[in-house]
Amino acid sequence: TDPDAPPHRRMSQILVPADADGVEVVRPIPTMGHTGRGWTTHCEVRYTGVRVPVENVLGEPGDGFRIAQKRLGPGRIHHVMRWLGQMQRAFELMCTRALEREAFGGPLAEKQTVQNWIADSAAEIQACRLMTLDAAHKIDGGDEARVEVSVIKFYAARVLHDVIDRAVQVHGALGLTDGTPLARMYRDARGARIYDGPDEVHRMVVSRRILKAFAAGDGWSFT
Ligand SMILES: Cc1cc2nc3c(=O)[nH]c(=O)nc-3n(C[C@H](O)[C@H](O)[C@H](O)COP(=O)(O)OP(=O)(O)OC[C@H]3O[C@@H](n4cnc5c(N)ncnc54)[C@H](O)[C@@H]3O)c2cc1C
Known part of the structure; x- marks a missing residue:
């Protein structure tokens, strides 16, 4: 305007x-x-x-960016909270299918590659949970948690994709059908790396802030 x-x-x-x-x-x-x-x-x-009447302007003229930013921080962590639910659902489907499905003389659960997918997913989901709790804790304390929110936005978007992808793979052709929620979840997960800021922009925000702290001689402490 x-x-x-x-x-x-x-x-x-x-x-x-x-x-x-x-x-x-x-x-x-x-x-x-x-x-x-x-x-x-x-x-x-x-x-x-x-x-429209001039009183339809939210706040003051020129406040548009500030209002959007105010919503985006909590909005992004809220996305991650929903993704955690999706990750867990995909993880449960993957583990259940691995125990049920037999191929090449035994359950998929006994194949080391599948075990690796389950172990990696468990580690990554838990990392996302704890980083989300950490960011939420800082927001509750009055901090905008810009770095924490950006880190979890791009990191959890990748974990979301990877966990669903592994679950699809464990289901084989069934994972591509609409017989499980995975195909829909997989399509939806792709957008997570783009909406409310693409991965690259969040990485840029994180590295800029860290480098600014280093340039000021403060270094970066992981609290
Ligand atoms: C499902 C979905 C829902 C959405 N909902 C909303 C909504 O409700 N409200 C709303 O306002 N918007 C919404 N959006 C828009 C979304 O926020 C934008 O699509 C997103 O911020 C990326 O902007 P863009 O599409 O213009 O991509 P561009 O800005 O054109 O970027 C394209 C690509 O360029 C690269 N790139 C861009 N900038 C940089 C950089 N600085 N460094 C390195 N690489 C870079 C990235 O790889 C990026 O993916 C939604 C998008 C999707 C997909």
Whole structure:
């Protein structure tokens, strides 16, 4: 709303009623093979000559970036909390299938590769749990926990993908069918590395802050 303001003061957030004149939902945008429904639908929206009262601006003009950032920290850790549930579900399906399915003379659970997948998944899920609790603890203490939230955002997104991927592999062809929730979970997990900031941007945030602390002579302590 103000292209001449400093970069972080250029945007405003404006409430626009969905039934305002000139608002048009053009189409749901299909992603990874499904159109979504309800709150999971992402639509293309066209605004043509829409006018709303000035009091529909959230906060002050120029607050848009600040408001978005305020939501994004808690929003990102909330994503990770949901992913932890997905990881656990995939992990349980993987372990159950490994015990049930027999191939080449014995249960999959006795193959060392499958055992490695289970052990690696257990370690990584627990790491995600503890890092999430640590970030939440710091947020509860009044800290924005920018580094902790960014670390868990990109790290947990990868673990989510990897655990579901291993669970799909243990299920063989069954894992690709819609006979288990894994195929849907796998498709949804891909977005985790992109929405609310792609992995690369979170890594950039983390390394910038750490290097800034080093440059100031403070080093970095893992508390
Ligand atoms: C399922 C889903 C739901 C979403 N929901 C919402 C929502 O509710 N509200 C909302 O506002 N947005 C939403 N988004 C948008 C999302 O936040 C953006 O897609 C995301 O921030 C990446 O922006 P972009 O797509 O413009 O990618 P770009 O900015 O074009 O980046 C493309 C790629 O370039 C690379 N890249 C970008 N910057 C850097 C960098 N600094 N260093 C190195 N590499 C870089 C990354 O690999 C990145 O994936 C959603 C996206 C998805 C997929």
